[in-house]
Amino acid sequence: MRKTAVIGLRVPESVKAEWQQAAGGPRRLSDWIRESAEARRLGHVASLKDDLRALRAEINRLGSTVNQWAHMGHMGQAVDAAAVEAAYREMREAVRRALG
Missing domain, CATH: 1.20.5 (Single alpha-helices involved in coiled-coils or other helix-helix interfaces)
Known part of the structure; x- marks a missing residue:
């Protein structure tokens, strides 16, 4: 699926650091956020x-x-x-x- 929409998101620096660690590094952060949001939307998050x-x-x-x-x-x-x-x-x- 082609990604064309951009969503801006503001979080505290501490949250950003935690998310980057969970994502495996800053380059994977947007993928991790997208996957986490999609999993929650589909009800896959326990x-x-x-x-x-x-x-x-x-x-x-x-x-x-x-x-x-x-x-x-x-x-x-x-x-x-x-x-x-x-x-x-x-x-x-x-x-x-x-x-x-």
Whole structure:
């Protein structure tokens, strides 16, 4: 099928980087996006993939928070121990859900 229509898409740089990694590199990104959208349109995308994607995003968010705290600690700033413990519990729960 000949591709003639162009669709512009704006996403955060972090999303672009994740998509490029999933696609296997920047040159394959448009193919990956097209294939992913078409699979969803045809109903070939299982809800499990969406669940796992959401869990991965949650774990990434928590990991980013932990990295920020580590940076603060290295800079000599105080880090709330209760917040660290809560994030650790959230991360363990997210991993538990991901593993079933």
